[in-house]
Amino acid sequence: MTRTAPADGLHQPPYLAGHFTPVPDEITARDLTVRGAIPPELSGRYFRNGHNPKPGEEPTHWFRGAGMLHGVRLGGGRAQWYRNRWVRTPALDGAPLVRGDGTVDLTASVAGTHVIEHAGRILALQEANLPFEMSPELDTIGVHDFRGGLTTAMTAHPKEDPETGELHFFGYAPTAPYLTYYVADAQGELIHSQVVPAAGPTLMHDFGLTAHHTVWLDLPVVFDAEEPSGIPYRWSDTYRPRIGVMPRTGPAEPVWYEVEAGAMIHVTNAHEDAAGRIVVEGPRYDRSSWESSWKWWTGAPGHPPVPAVGSMRHRWILDPATGTAREERLDSLVTEFATINEALTGSAHRYTYTVAFPGAGLERYALVKYDALTGRRQIADAGPGRMYGEPCFVKAAGGTAEDDGYLMTLVSDLARDASELLVLNARDVTQPPIAAIELPRRVPAGIHGSWIPDA
Template sequence: MTDQTALPLYLQGRFAPVPDEHSAADLTVRGSLPPDLDGLYLRNGPNPLPGEDNGHWFTGPGMLHGMRLRGGRAEWYRNRWVRTRELEGHPFIRENLTIDLTATPANTHVIRHAGTVLALCEAGLPYWVTPELETVGPYDFGGRLNTAMTAHPKKDPVTGELHLFGTGFAAPPYLTYHRVTAEGLLLDSRPIGVPGPTMMHDFAITERHIVWMDLPVVFDPAHAGRGGVPYRWEAAYGARLGIMSRMPGSTHVRWYDVDPCYVFHVGNAYEDERGRIVLDAVRHDDACFRKSWGDMGGPTSTGGLPGVLEPGHAPASAVLYRWTLDPATGRVCESQLDDREAEFPTHNETLTGRPYRYLYTVSGDGIAKHDLARGTRHTHETPGSRYAGEAVFVPAADATGEDEGWLLSFISNDDGEAGELLVLDAAELSVQAVVELPYPVPAGFHGSWLPETEERRFLS
């Protein structure tokens, strides 16, 4: 029997990987699933092979967890590894020191664009998977994508375009912007000037701009080749936010210096009535980043995982923040939106890049709804050893308000018990339904709701 106390935190309790792939049908539902939840909920996350430790929470091979909902029923649940070249044993850095962009864990996010489901990880190319969670292979947009692809692309809800970027660490360009049409054609790639190999995990769009985050977590060659993720906090690098026009061909970025911090995840961004750029995200200060990075396996000290408070730990300084960038004055205003720890912010994606009111986050005590207009927070608590994952918002079919819809979240257990799919009414944070799973679901990263209506549109 494995001594759990001897394992790193990212292999214990609710983070413990599952050893097998499963399929289950006609799952038990407590409560009532809304009839217009007709589609597939997918979530990605790292899941090392039995007996393996990849050295960092971020580097375990990706496993997809999926549930098909239709007609008030939970038709099936499946979990499948994304069968990448890395999972087959191919190295990311070859013997001739070139990089294999297909040797990626594909473990961070999963989206669908132009009818194609993609498992994402910022280290390399996405992997094409089927709606049944089977792996097709690496996906490079018909040979047009020659950089890595962020795990956090942004789809414009009006144009249908997908905005994304790739980062590099060996040599410039360290940042490349890409734009994909609503039909799935990558037709625009531009190098963007940044001074070094920063770990840019996320970014934002507004109706007319791209928002970059050039922050002081950078590639550390001293730790390259030792396993894990060789990035560390480097205060001398500086911290700044950049605004770039979405006009075709634009590469000019106006930079705004900000207080040193790191951002794993953006909530949303928009242009206000005065033409200022408003960015909402979860801000980690120096101490919080070093603590969380250490327990995830990075080259720094110990501490708690982002968005998770272990018993006896002081509150983490990972909180919702707002940056307001004023092109007229060149100034930036920084303000904290909430004083409680948060991570994995989500919103109604029909308002991506546009003014909005509500954000949903995950904390140690459950799922929180933030009313940014009133400055209030309401929490649905998950009791005992049960912990919520990222809450994906699904708008109701006949919604007239921003928060009319549901939140979907896989529930993981510290005690190794089977998981659940939690369905909350997003307006009230009340429980709409719980789908019982026959197997544990480890804590993971990000997911998406793939409505059946959208799939039919691309297949027709």
């Protein structure tokens, strides 16, 4: 759903203004200016996805804007090129997700949430649709459905098992079957699919993966056809919040754990501890913070000044011996877009990297590194008028410790009307950047990205 943007540019929703102001076109620039030195082992592409409506269009929700990929090619210590491209899907030209006869067109994706690589394919993802394959130069190749094996939408947050190379993912829908679980092998062939029993019509943006289990979030943001934003989900006080734990090998059914009412968009990580309990971490919203953030996402009157309000680092410990869940807040900063060293996906991790939003004692955007062992945190202030994007961890050549590596993050700078791709020392995010790559334009603040190495 879109509407025509005001001709005078006034009264635009927040997701079309400030750091999020869309760019009007696609460009390519070569031999970018670099301050500092790009580590020689960084040979590959950094791609970042986000919503960028075409000029004159105003989507009714932040998540409904057309997907645009921004990419930087690194190699030989140089920033060889920058380019940005819309993902060319039917939705880019106005095709609706729901056709006039009520059927769903899974190809009508805005493809604007995430971009990953698996088995040699680069996929632009949006959870209500099929993925779209992109070329290494960000040209759209076309829809990808795993040779017809994927018959539902695909989450924007698949998890790759660091040991096997398998890709675990799911599709969810507002009508039954609500949830379907898939596994593709390291070669990209679909090897498992299963409808997950007893799941409900909840908004399930992400999930958890441990060494032996999948973790399903059945939380109280549920389908509501009357929601006017075009994203038909709304907080429900009557929906019973649960987290389900299911063996990765199927067919199987989840064991459900009742939890306190809360919502979570992104799972930082999940693992099994020495006692066999399932530990899940991520930024959690209560009802007030969810509804305040939703106002920003929809541009509703009285919306807050930033897109995330009240989402705080949280932990759930699910105990199969007692069938109960224990949960705790881990910090008071407002955070989102948390990442880890993905070599530890499904295992216990020590370090979490995340974006902190103004509020809860912070005046500006910041990048935060949490140490689960010591409880300490490092906070790197973005600076006036600047906003960090999601941090992406890249291992350093020869690195052995969990944080031996680099963080890549795109920074939007409103005062300079410019953006940079920063390469930071993951061991100490408060140090000056190892390299700052000057981009030829300000890149709108977006959602998720990936480092895709040449190897």
